[in-house]
Amino acid sequence: MTTKSKPLPAFAGLTWKTRPDAALWRRRAKGLAIPLSLIVLLEILVGIGWVPAYQMPAPSEILLTLRELAEGPLWTHIGASLARVLGGFAIGAGLALLVALWVGLSREAEAYLEPTFAGLRAIPSLAWVPLLLLWLGIDETSKVVLIAIGAFFPVYLNGVAAIRNIDRKLVEVGQMYGFTPRRLARRILLPAALPGLLTGLRGGLSLAWMFLVAAELIAATKGLGYLLTDGRETSRPDVVLAAIIVLALLGKLSDGLLARLERQLLSWRDAFAGQGGEG
Amino acid sequence: MSTPLLDIRIERKSFAGATVLQNLGLRLAEREIVSLLGPSGCGKSTLLRIAAGLERDFSGRVLRADGAVAFVFQEPRLMPWLTVAENIGFADDRDYDRERVAQLIAEVGLEGFAEALPKQLSGGMAQRVALARGLYSRPRVLLLDEPFSAVDAFTRMKLQDLLLQLAEHHAIALLLVTHDVDEALYLSDRVLVMGSRPSGIRQELSVALPRPRDRRDPELARLKAEALTELHLAHAI
Numbered sequence: 001m002t003t004k005s006k007p008l009p010a011f012a013g014l015t016w017k018t019r020p021d022a023a024l025w026r027r028r029a030k031g032l033a034i035p036l037s038l039i040v041l042l043e044i045l046v047g048i049g050w051v052p053a054y055q056m057p058a059p060s061e062i063l064l065t066l067r068e069l070a071e072g073p074l075w076t077h078i079g080a081s082l083a084r085v086l087g088g089f090a091i092g093a094g095l096a097l098l099v100a101l102w103v104g105l106s107r108e109a110e111a112y113l114e115p116t117f118a119g120l121r122a123i124p125s126l127a128w129v130p131l132l133l134l135w136l137g138i139d140e141t142s143k144v145v146l147i148a149i150g151a152f153f154p155v156y157l158n159g160v161a162a163i164r165n166i167d168r169k170l171v172e173v174g175q176m177y178g179f180t181p182r183r184l185a186r187r188i189l190l191p192a193a194l195p196g197l198l199t200g201l202r203g204g205l206s207l208a209w210m211f212l213v214a215a216e217l218i219a220a221t222k223g224l225g226y227l228l229t230d231g232r233e234t235s236r237p238d239v240v241l242a243a244i245i246v247l248a249l250l251g252k253l254s255d256g257l258l259a260r261l262e263r264q265l266l267s268w269r270d271a272f273a274g275q276g277g278e279g
Numbered sequence: 280m281s282t283p284l285l286d287i288r289i290e291r292k293s294f295a296g297a298t299v300l301q302n303l304g305l306r307l308a309e310r311e312i313v314s315l316l317g318p319s320g321c322g323k324s325t326l327l328r329i330a331a332g333l334e335r336d337f338s339g340r341v342l343r344a345d346g347a348v349a350f351v352f353q354e355p356r357l358m359p360w361l362t363v364a365e366n367i368g369f370a371d372d373r374d375y376d377r378e379r380v381a382q383l384i385a386e387v388g389l390e391g392f393a394e395a396l397p398k399q400l401s402g403g404m405a406q407r408v409a410l411a412r413g414l415y416s417r418p419r420v421l422l423l424d425e426p427f428s429a430v431d432a433f434t435r436m437k438l439q440d441l442l443l444q445l446a447e448h449h450a451i452a453l454l455l456v457t458h459d460v461d462e463a464l465y466l467s468d469r470v471l472v473m474g475s476r477p478s479g480i481r482q483e484l485s486v487a488l489p490r491p492r493d494r495r496d497p498e499l500a501r502l503k504a505e506a507l508t509e510l511h512l513a514h515a516i
Contacts, residue, residue: 169356176333176350177370177416187372191360268360270398 057238065238080223088147089208100159143215150211154203162196289339298477314463317473318515349418355405357397364393383411403434474513
């Protein structure tokens, strides 16, 4: 053979460009524009007396309440809520991943388990509350179990779907190599299902926070949900709003951690990143 | 003639009651390059999958010589989460033969791309990786299912030359499915023309031209006319 394939262009030109910082900040400014203007507007409206302060406290007042709480019981409440969410999420998501892998990989397991879980899924999760209170009492266990139930289904559903949506053509490559089922799962199925599994985990986490609030609204002596109830009972909308802000921050923070994990694990994905000028 | 690397005898292969392949025999000798040429749906890909052992539900037999048979699919089918090097060494998990992979990367002309991810490759480059992955396990036969049908004409010609070069260097036989008459004649020692369903082999064209071949060779044009006539008679075109 005399023909020789031409050398391809060097790889260097193909790697990602570093995004200029200015563009990043401009993008952030766009995202902050609406919330910041709302806060300023609210401050003015309350200041000139168009909105009664006993119903809608001014943002500055909420900030003062937050500082006051931060010097007092806020950390105890955050600690209690965080422990419940993490415990419930770990149990619910962990079990869901196991069951999803089992159902996803085995037709037999699917035949046995899927109808049961489909049935259980039809029950609105909050309907378990009275039963959990009867069986487990009003202390920690019932709260953690409720959160675990809430986190279970998104993780389970996304997990099964992720495994079942794996490209058959990639699986065939493994069959061509004569992979054992175990090796096929490790080398092809799990990595291919990872995007869906992580989507499920993020959905599960956000539901875990939702069920935390539900559990703590019903019966609790500490926690952010308790702070919400307490604020209502003592007619302190500033406390309620402060608790809401803390919940939002914690939810965003925990989701951000998972999102970061997702970005690291899934950097290989060739996904659409959105259109627009500075990206 | 030495014992063939691949000896396939198919009495019948059907999908859901419809017979696709019938009464068909195929032998592949060492270092031989054979193309299966036919219209889409004639069962040529099925025949290749039977040869690969991916399809087991048929009446007949397949004899394979010792030593791996490797398969190159129509699409590159690279694992998107693995780098080019990891994809090429896929058969050996994480502890693949780094040296062999580096050598294969050089042979398919992808120097500098070892750490690239599939999403950073063009279609032609991805198919080069797929060829290298096929060669990694030191097969004696490479089965290719329309391997270059998704790339443009110029890339295709380059990849055809690359394929011949690799077959020569690794001393392997090729069994190639294609619906491109020029490709079949340019690459092969023998071209087997298949008809419409239920199909067998209608005609065998021997291409007794030395390599490297000239794509403009009048002998290739004459054989092309012959193949087209046969395909026409088979109501394939």
